[in-house]
Amino acid sequence: MRCLTHTPLRRLSCLSPPCMPGRWNQILTPKWSFLRQSCSANHGVVTATDVVNYWQKVFETNGIPEARESSEYIVSFVLGAKTFQSLSSKILHTPLTAAQQEQIQQLSNKRLERMPVQYVLGEWDFQDLTLKMRPPVFIPRPETEDLVSLVVEEESLKYEKNSGLCFPVSAAHPVILEIGCGSGAIALSLLCKLPQSRVIAMDKEEAAVDLTRENAHRYKPTYYPYFVNCCLKKTKSSAKQLLLWGPVDFIVSNPPYVFHEDMASLDAEILRYEDLGALDGGDDGMRVIKTILALAPSLLKDSGSMFLEVDPRHPDMVKNWLQAHPNLLLVLRAIHKDFCGKPRFLHIQKQSR
Ligand SMILES: C[S@@+](CC[C@H](N)C(=O)[O-])C[C@H]1O[C@@H](n2cnc3c(N)ncnc32)[C@H](O)[C@@H]1O
Numbered sequence: 001m002r003c004l005t006h007t008p009l010r011r012l013s014c015l016s017p018p019c020m021p022g023r024w025n026q027i028l029t030p031k032w033s034f035l036r037q038s039c040s041a042n043h044g045v046v047t048a049t050d051v052v053n054y055w056q057k058v059f060e061t062n063g064i065p066e067a068r069e070s071s072e073y074i075v076s077f078v079l080g081a082k083t084f085q086s087l088s089s090k091i092l093h094t095p096l097t098a099a100q101q102e103q104i105q106q107l108s109n110k111r112l113e114r115m116p117v118q119y120v121l122g123e124w125d126f127q128d129l130t131l132k133m134r135p136p137v138f139i140p141r142p143e144t145e146d147l148v149s150l151v152v153e154e155e156s157l158k159y160e161k162n163s164g165l166c167f168p169v170s171a172a173h174p175v176i177l178e179i180g181c182g183s184g185a186i187a188l189s190l191l192c193k194l195p196q197s198r199v200i201a202m203d204k205e206e207a208a209v210d211l212t213r214e215n216a217h218r219y220k221p222t223y224y225p226y227f228v229n230c231c232l233k234k235t236k237s238s239a240k241q242l243l244l245w246g247p248v249d250f251i252v253s254n255p256p257y258v259f260h261e262d263m264a265s266l267d268a269e270i271l272r273y274e275d276l277g278a279l280d281g282g283d284d285g286m287r288v289i290k291t292i293l294a295l296a297p298s299l300l301k302d303s304g305s306m307f308l309e310v311d312p313r314h315p316d317m318v319k320n321w322l323q324a325h326p327n328l329l330l331v332l333r334a335i336h337k338d339f340c341g342k343p344r345f346l347h348i349q350k351q352s353r
Pocket residue numbers: 138139140141144179180181182183184185186202203204205208230231232233254255256277278279288
């Protein structure tokens with residue numbers, strides 16, 4: 001399983017200072033021949049370990065975050081593995097071909113330009129899936145895996161309650177709407193975990209819907225959602241477009257929620273390569289959250305649930321907003337923490353009339 005802890009994978013939950021701004025154009029790359037010289041002890045043979053050490057040094061010299069991990073992921077990718085640790089000692093000691101060295105150099109040059117490793121490799125793992133990654137579509141963050149688990153748990157609870165009845169209703173086929181699908185990470189993981197469900201993956205960006213479709217093709221026909229390319233707005237027509245499949249059991253979303261004033265402090269990797277519209281939640285980070293909340297009563301079935309990923313400052317703000325809008329009949333059921341212990345996920349339910 002691939003995993004990075006570097007800030008491009010996080011958002012404001014654990015922000016670190018931006019890394020060496022202004023150095024993007026001053027790349028200090030030791031000559032490739034230096035690597036060959038340094039391998040002279042090995043009679044000029046270049047192994048995977050030599051190359052990992054070499055690029056780690058280059059990345060460190062140039063202030064590239066997570067230098068070792070970046071180098072290991074690139075080398076393992078070229079050798080057909082996901083992690084360096086999974087390479088056998090035979091492969092580690094086999095000399096790299098000129099073509100492999102060339103490919104490693106090309107990918108490493110991209111990392112030197114502060115491209116996130118996920119875009120450099122063109123793929124990344126999310127839960128049990130390996131998904132294509134392509135700029136500027138948002139790279140799924142590891143904390144979002146917990147958002148998927150919350151929906152799955154809620155559905156399992158409903159299922160258990162139902163099967164405990166004297167006359168259980170036949171197995172349910174929950175309809176799930178994901179607002180802002182990006183690469184399709186959430187929508188496809190939900191289909192993988194809840195194969196009986198029907199999932200609608202919508203995003204305002206064509207590039208995101210296209211990437212979700214490509215990722216779905218990898219797992220077709222097992223995990224195949226419906227695709228909608230539209231921008232969610234507080235209008236009746238926006239809701240109507242999403243009601244083609246009828247009211248839904250679940251809404252799930254990891255909307256743009258970064259406070260606008262915090263956008264400038266995001267890392268170079270994010271600012272240069274990711275769609276900032278996927279992150280910028282406006283002055284209070286609530287622009288899209290409020291739109292989702294306003295439309296939810298029209299989209300959800302009675303007692304339907306909504307799971308949202310938000311900034312740790314949002315749970316209180318959402319609670320107050322819901323109290324000020326009692327006509328929406330939405331209740332904040334639970335606030336769940338992420339793996340950093342920050343309040344990150346909201347479970348909101350539509351009350352039955
Ligand atoms: C933070 S990204 C989440 C992507 C993906 N769900 C994930 O977790 O990796 C937010 C996504 O919402 C989309 N988005 C932003 N505003 C939207 C709107 N008003 N209607 C539909 N999609 C929107 C963006 O294009 C972006 O793909």
